[in-house]
Amino acid sequence: MNTTAALLVVDAQYGFMPGGGLAVADGDAIVPVINQVAPLFANVVLTQDWHPANHVSFAANHPGRQPFETIALPYGEQVLWPTHCVQGTRDAALHDDLCVPQAQLIIRKGFHGDVDSYSAFVEADRKSSTGLAAYLQARGITSVYLCGLATDYCVAWSAQDARAAGFEAAVIEDACRAIDLDGSLERAWADMRRAGVRRILSSDLA
Ligand code: VGL
Ligand code: ZN
Numbered sequence: 414m415n416t417t418a419a420l421l422v423v424d425a426q427y428g429f430m431p432g433g434g435l436a437v438a439d440g441d442a443i444v445p446v447i448n449q450v451a452p453l454f455a456n457v458v459l460t461q462d463w464h465p466a467n468h469v470s471f472a473a474n475h476p477g478r479q480p481f482e483t484i485a486l487p488y489g490e491q492v493l494w495p496t497h498c499v500q501g502t503r504d505a506a507l508h509d510d511l512c513v514p515q516a517q518l519i520i521r522k523g524f525h526g527d528v529d530s531y532s533a534f535v536e537a538d539r540k541s542s543t544g545l546a547a548y549l550q551a552r553g554i555t556s557v558y559l560c561g562l563a564t565d566y567c568v569a570w571s572a573q574d575a576r577a578a579g580f581e582a583a584v585i586e587d588a589c590r591a592i593d594l595d596g597s598l599e600r601a602w603a604d605m606r607r608a609g610v611r612r613i614l615s616s617d618l619a
């Protein structure tokens with residue numbers, strides 16, 4: 414088994430599955446695909462979107478604003494989301510059917526009330542590190558395979574930041590689903606390609 418590779422399972426939480434606060438169409442279809450590829454990895458890291466109820470990314474915390482509008486924040490443009498993945502709620506829990514017992518680390522992100530964090534590596538202010546790059550480097554990991562939700566937000570930002578931190582990165586497309594807000598999915602694939610992120614299928618791994 415390749416000990417220099419890690420599988421990064423992004424936000425496989427009820428909040429992004431059908432019925433969740435920020436439901437992604439067909440989001441639960443990724444769970445069996447992740448369960449199928451995970452045994453190929455000795456190193457697995459999970460992320461968990463983990464917001465306080467007063468989080469700046471929630472439309473409900475901006476009177477008169479609606480979900481999916483954007484606002485300007487000190488660090489840049491922010492999409493306003495429906496309330497999702499509030500700390501300690503069922504919405505924030507990882508899907509019960511996810512089977513990755515060998516996972517070694519769960520990175521929780523988006524816990525600062527005034528900063529969002531799509532990326533598992535760096536928060537949306539582009540300054541605050543989650544510590545993940547240093548952790549992976551300390552473990553001798555050189556390549557990161559990404560799956561989870563959502564392709565065009567947390568997966569895409571994490572993949573590009575993995576490249577920026579010097580890792581090889583590949584997104585397992587059929588182990589992801591997208592929000593696809595105003596063409597965000599096509600833009601995300603173009604941005605990832607430019608950053609040197611590989612686009613693969615679970616069948617490419619075996
Ligand atoms: C995500 C929007 C807001 C994601 C998280 O996991 O892609 N998207 N919070
Ligand atoms: Zn979020």
